[in-house]
Amino acid sequence: MTFLSQFASETTAANQDLFQALGIDWRLLILQIIAFLVLVALLGKFVYPWLMKSVDERQSNIEAAAKATAAAQKAAEENNEAVAALLAEARKEASAIISTAKLEATEMVSASEKKAQKISERIVADAHEQIDKDISNARKVLYNDTLELVALATEKVIAKKLDKKADSELIESVVKAAK
Amino acid sequence: MPGRISRRIIANYIANGLVEGKNKKELVQQLAGFLIDTRRTKELDLIVRDVEFKLAEHGVIQATIVSAFDLTTETTKALEAFIKDKTKASKVSLTNTIDPTVIGGVKIQLPGREIDQTVARQLTVLKTRFKKA
Helix, strand or coil: CHHHHHHHHHHHHHHHHHHHHHCCCHHHHHHHHHHHHHHHHHHHHHHHHHHHHHHHHHHHHHHHHHHHHHHHHHHHHHHHHHHHHHHHHHHHHHHHHHHHHHHHHHHHHHHHHHHHHHHHHHHHHHHHHHHHHHHHHHHHHHHHHHHHHHHHHHHHHHHHHCCHHHHHHHHHHHHHHHC | CCCCCCHHHHHHHHHHHHHHCCCHHHHHHHHHHHHHHCCCHHHHHHHHHHHHHHHHHCCEEEEEEEECCCCCHHHHHHHHHHHHHHHCCCEEEEEEEECHHHCCEEEEEECCEEEEEEHHHHHHHHHHHCCCC
């Protein structure tokens, strides 16, 4: 103890000498330390909890936002996948529709061609029939005209050639034939 | 007022008179007077036709011959014989009419029938029979 007291007294004495050499008032220093501790205590009691609470809240908000962002990203990815799936399905359906449309168009074209062919064949047949009729009618007309012409020519020739004598002979022959 | 005398009775009267040998001129005058008096002159042709029919019933044929030329005596005789043969008539009276449109041949008009053997008729037959519809 003596040693300690002596050491303390020597230390104090030495400290006093040091503080003094450094220009520090140890009483003021103690007061400042106490004030600092009081300040720390006050800050720890009133300010730090509020500050920490705010920080925690902000952190939790940030984490929530991050989570929401992640969720949104996930949802977006899922949406992208769904959209991709939908697009793929739509492409598939579109392809099927296009194929069906092409097939139907081909069938329609084929049907139209067949119909057009039938119509053209019918038109040709009608035309042939009409031509045959026209030819037949023309032949009839020609025949009848020839007949008329022959009759007219015969009439003219007979009228010129027939005289009274020939007519008498004709009448007698007619009478004989009629008997 | 007496009733209207039918055409048949008039024709009978005239035909019987002709068959019996009454005066033709007198019969004709009677008929003409009657028709004028009764205003039936429009019926003359029909009465003449009826008279011809009645005469045909009595064996007297009044025939009209239509030809393009005058008939020769031989032809006329041949026609008379032909008509007698066809109608079994005892007497045939011919009237020749010239019609150049018949061209040739002869058309015999008898009461109730007609025999057309003209060239014009033959040509018409040729044109109509062989004509295509």
